[in-house]
Amino acid sequence: MKRRNFCQAAVLIPATNIILPTKSEAQAADKANEAKKASKPAVPKAQAKSGTIRQGISAKEADGMTYSDMSKPSGKSVVAGGPAEKTDSKPYQMPLTQEEQDMLGGSKGPEMAKLMKILVAHGNAFGADKLVKLGGRPHSSMYFGTEYMASLIGIFDEVAKAGLKSYAPYTVNPRPYDAYNVNNNPTDMQLIYEGYARQRDVDWVHVRLGSPDLNYRSCACYVPEIGNAPKPGTYVAWAESSAVNYGNSALGLRTNRNATGMELLCAIVGKAPRFGLMTDEGRKAKWLIDVKTSKEPDWGVIGTAIGRKCVEDVPFIAGLDSYFGGKITNENMHKLKAMGSATASSGAVGLYHVEGVTPDAQQHERKLLLDGYQTYVIDDAEQERIRDTFENQWTKKDHAPTHCFIGCPHNTYDEILQWGTNVTKALEKNGKKEAAIPVYLFCANVVRDHLVEEHPELVGRMKQAGMKFTNMCSVSYAGMKGFSERVFGVTNSAKTRNYSTLRYFPDDVLLEIIVTGEIPKNA
Numbered sequence: 001m002k003r004r005n006f007c008q009a010a011v012l013i014p015a016t017n018i019i020l021p022t023k024s025e026a027q028a029a030d031k032a033n034e035a036k037k038a039s040k041p042a043v044p045k046a047q048a049k050s051g052t053i054r055q056g057i058s059a060k061e062a063d064g065m066t067y068s069d070m071s072k073p074s075g076k077s078v079v080a081g082g083p084a085e086k087t088d089s090k091p092y093q094m095p096l097t098q099e100e101q102d103m104l105g106g107s108k109g110p111e112m113a114k115l116m117k118i119l120v121a122h123g124n125a126f127g128a129d130k131l132v133k134l135g136g137r138p139h140s141s142m143y144f145g146t147e148y149m150a151s152l153i154g155i156f157d158e159v160a161k162a163g164l165k166s167y168a169p170y171t172v173n174p175r176p177y178d179a180y181n182v183n184n185n186p187t188d189m190q191l192i193y194e195g196y197a198r199q200r201d202v203d204w205v206h207v208r209l210g211s212p213d214l215n216y217r218s219c220a221c222y223v224p225e226i227g228n229a230p231k232p233g234t235y236v237a238w239a240e241s242s243a244v245n246y247g248n249s250a251l252g253l254r255t256n257r258n259a260t261g262m263e264l265l266c267a268i269v270g271k272a273p274r275f276g277l278m279t280d281e282g283r284k285a286k287w288l289i290d291v292k293t294s295k296e297p298d299w300g301v302i303g304t305a306i307g308r309k310c311v312e313d314v315p316f317i318a319g320l321d322s323y324f325g326g327k328i329t330n331e332n333m334h335k336l337k338a339m340g341s342a343t344a345s346s347g348a349v350g351l352y353h354v355e356g357v358t359p360d361a362q363q364h365e366r367k368l369l370l371d372g373y374q375t376y377v378i379d380d381a382e383q384e385r386i387r388d389t390f391e392n393q394w395t396k397k398d399h400a401p402t403h404c405f406i407g408c409p410h411n412t413y414d415e416i417l418q419w420g421t422n423v424t425k426a427l428e429k430n431g432k433k434e435a436a437i438p439v440y441l442f443c444a445n446v447v448r449d450h451l452v453e454e455h456p457e458l459v460g461r462m463k464q465a466g467m468k469f470t471n472m473c474s475v476s477y478a479g480m481k482g483f484s485e486r487v488f489g490v491t492n493s494a495k496t497r498n499y500s501t502l503r504y505f506p507d508d509v510l511l512e513i514i515v516t517g518e519i520p521k522n523a
Helices: 023-039 098-104 110-125 147-161 186-195 199-209 241-251 262-269 299-310 333-346 359-368 380-388 413-429 445-454 456-464 474-478 494-499 507-516
Strands: 131-133 271-273 285-292 315-318 369-379 403-406 439-442 467-470 489-491
Touching (some): 098 110, 110 147, 110 262, 110 271, 147 199, 241 333, 262 271, 285 299, 299 315, 299 380, 299 494, 315 359, 315 369, 333 494, 359 369, 403 507, 413 439, 413 445, 413 456, 413 467, 445 456, 474 494, 489 507
Parallel strands (some): 285 369, 439 467
Antiparallel strands (some): 131 271
């Protein structure tokens, strides 16, 4: 089955090709290298030990390669602090250490040399000043086994066969389907086995490279039960847009929005080119977002507003510190998760600062604002204006809701606890035992297990009420063939709304819909 027929939201899932220079850039590099060879002798070994090397990639190798979901309509990367300005006709070359030069020359085998060649070309394309050693644990967004993933899966299959592994055990995005709890019907099963024919292959690659346990699959790899939350200032190379966004912002990590595949390549090498959001300058804010709502804001709505306004620029957000008590906790982290993922999906924001709350903002305060920054005020009127732009994209506008989706990015423990408590209490108050529509709570299995261990009786009531736990990706589910014709879903996730036909409602309205099965008037 072709990708277009299988998944409506395909263009919104991270691209499968590794970022490389454009064909024109590669052709220019070829010409420059040829001219250099014709006019200059080979670099002596003594000179090679100076710590730099000039390594390009051919136009033939670059031909057909595409960019990730970091691209503007023009096709140019939107990563902050992009390619360095060229002062002459020679293509930019990133300095390498002697060890890195040796790896490029094959000191650690031919497979590692190939990976290094791609990594160096990537660094050259973005004007990186050097390669940096990665810490913490990697996170991969290579999670779906579609046919168009075959070439990328094949690359890492070769890497695994060569015995190479990630520098540390890593986490992976959730699988694109759940044949146990949600997709256990003939229609969905047929679509799964036709559309994800290579799912076994991609899962087998991850097992061999360092990520064997499916119970830890999640886009929210940073929740306590999964534990992929490195210390502030750690260099990592992640690709999942919401994880990059949360990691850079709430954890204080340093990573760019990498393309699917590039993050795993960096994990195998153990290094990444330093540029953009990994640098002090690239983390400076071009926008001051002044939130002046009269009560706690709708996190998905203000995140959408920020993403639309800033696009890829870094925002510094004021007016939210009172909702966090000066620090990020397990109980309030979902607010940043909801807001941040909306900035990353309605725009391409890979980093934001919240005054008095996030690590960089606590350390540097308003010194993070660049000279000449712009100001955007979000008050009650502006919040309402943004919410009013959320169109009803159902194929049948007046159809009653049929499903509720909660957890994109994946739910935290406190979120599923709160939703379970609120739904069961609301049903009891209205003399009901079962919700009017099924409620899907998207979370990692280990997060679900935590709730089972702590509140087994509540979990029993939740299941009786029609609430189902699922560890798959809601966006992948909402992008399945024919989804919009048979599912009229509601959600509290601005990210899911951005990537599907699901309708967005704040939590209080969503709760009413779950109980009554009807959308309130003027909602």
